Amino acid sequence: MKGSAEIAKLLKERGLRISLQKLEIAKHILGTCRHFTAEEIFREINTDFPRVSRATVFNVLNLFAEHGLLKTLRARSDVLLYDSNMAEHDHVVNSKTGEVYDVKFTPEERDSFLQAMWLKNPHVPKRKTASVVIHV
Numbered sequence: 001m002k003g004s005a006e007i008a009k010l011l012k013e014r015g016l017r018i019s020l021q022k023l024e025i026a027k028h029i030l031g032t033c034r035h036f037t038a039e040e041i042f043r044e045i046n047t048d049f050p051r052v053s054r055a056t057v058f059n060v061l062n063l064f065a066e067h068g069l070l071k072t073l074r075a076r077s078d079v080l081l082y083d084s085n086m087a088e089h090d091h092v093v094n095s096k097t098g099e100v101y102d103v104k105f106t107p108e109e110r111d112s113f114l115q116a117m118w119l120k121n122p123h124v125p126k127r128k129t130a131s132v133v134i135h136v
């Protein structure tokens, strides 16, 4: 977790205007390595900061994603996840619990997973840089 001054500096560097809500949300998620839904952050933020609306949380998370502070992740069919781990990595999803884990495949492993996935799902665009999501 980072301090307020450090976070304000980071937001400014990314071209974002500072607001109390943005600072609260950023403090809560940046510098962590986790996957979350907007709804989860809305609930967590409002335990100690009860005046941030659901719409604000959704908007701020999308803004952070647009400005490279978060990644979005389609690891579950039911909901969009955000990922605060900005390093290049892949994911393994537990199909039963929906839990998402960070993994780092070697280029060879990634290539063979992608080839197998494209074989099964020809409609998926063939991008070598795509991060791999495996459901187990």
Ligand SMILES: [Zn+2]
Pocket: 034, 035, 083, 085, 089, 090, 091, 101, 102
């Ligand atoms: Zn991740």
